[in-house]
Amino acid sequence: MNLVNNIALTAKKVLTAEADAIARIAEFIDESFERCVEAILQSKGRVVVTGIGKSANIATKIVATLNSTGTPALFMHAADAIHGDLGMIQPDDFVICISKSGNTPEIKVLVPLLKRKGSKLAAMVSSTDSYLAQSADFILNANVEREACPHNLAPTTSTTTALALGDALAVSLLEARGFSSSDFAHLHPGGSLGKRLYLMVGDIYGYNQAPNVNENASLKEIIIEISSKRLGATAVVKDGSKELVGIITDGDLRRMLNKYDSTEGIKASDIMTPSPLTIEPEQYAAEALAIMQEKSITQLIVTKSGIFEGFVHLHDLLKEGLV
Structure with a gap:
């Protein structure tokens, strides 16, 4: 067997071993896990997650997940705790200690102090x-039979299962709290993820031109409006009002030339697409993007109760980093 095959075989063994271990600990979700979740929900303090070595690295990730899903949490290194950091723990805080063996010297020193x-x-x-x-008051069983390391030494399977169990805990708390996507958005305002969760159409369309013509507008008026506003389309509104009745795009103009031998006397209502797709200002910008992608279009008309307000363009969503 060549080196490449050996590498692939090793990688597959590791992934299979860790996947099997995660599936196995699912069987250990019991009354103690449930009581732990209930106790955290009832706690008036924060969740303090501690560990040492690789367990400390896993603890920091669990803390990040808890914080981002509505459970206030902080990390305390087990070694630093017994050298002063124990002071960060308040009377109402709930502590989760991660340790594969549960018998390391630092843990044996720390536990009595926590209990006190x-x-x-x-x-x-x-x-x-x-x-x-x-x-402990509660046991979160992360039992593994052996590490994925061939020497059964390097923390691999044990850290993966602890990480997965931490996710199970965080999501259980999320659902129990009724933590919504809106709540998530408040905690993740930065980047494209945050914008998908909070950016509204109303936040962006007002910066665009708002091309529109009435239903009786001439072909010259239509072309001037589309060209001058540079969005590649114009809304068509009822004569004397802003009630939306249609849309005319560059494509509609090209199709008109194929359809009519003479353009004399053509008005907006003759070539418009009636009942166009629209979106409301209170809808998420991500919804506008989804519609554009599904329908293969580059702009949407913004309306309020059928009244024309403006346009949101694919370029706006690109500029906001949603694409």
């Missing part, structure tokens, strides 16, 4: 017979 402060303690451990597990 009166903190509720959850142990995320592989060994439920360990000192940590036996001392």
Whole structure:
């Protein structure tokens, strides 16, 4: 077997081992897990997640996930905790300690100090017979039979399962709190993800030109309006009002030339597309993008209760980083 095949085989073994381990810990979701979630929900403080070594790295990710899904959390390194950082824990805080063995020296020093402060303690451990597990109020069982490392030494499977169990905990809390996409948006205002969740059509369309002609407008008036406003289209409104009745695009003008032998006397109502697609200012900009992508168009008319307001263009969404 050549080197490339060996590499591929090793990678597949690791992924399979870790996937199997995650599937296995799903069977360990029990009453203790449920009581842990309920206790966090009832807690008036924050969730403090601690660990040492690779478990500390996993703890920081779990803290980030909890914070972003509505559960206030902070990270405390187990080694630093016994050298002063224990002061960050408040009386109502809930502590989650991550340790594969549950028997490391730092953990054995830290646990009695946590208990003395009166903190509720959850142990995320592989060994439920360990000192940590036996001392905790709740056990989050992250038991693994062996690491994906061929020497059964490097934290691989154990850290993956702990990470997945942390996600299970965070999402359980999210659903129990009724944490919505709007709540998520308030905590993620930056970047394209945040904009997809909070940016409204009304936030962007007002900067555009608003080409429109009445239904009796001449071909010359239509062409001038489309050309001068540079959006490649114009809305068609009822004569004497702003009630939307149609849209005329560059494509409609080209099709008109093929359809009519003479353009004399042609008016907007003859060549417009009636009942065009529209969007309201209160709808999300991401919804406008989805419509444009589905219909293969580059602009949408913005209306309020059927009254023409303006246009939102694909370029606006590109500029906002939604595409």
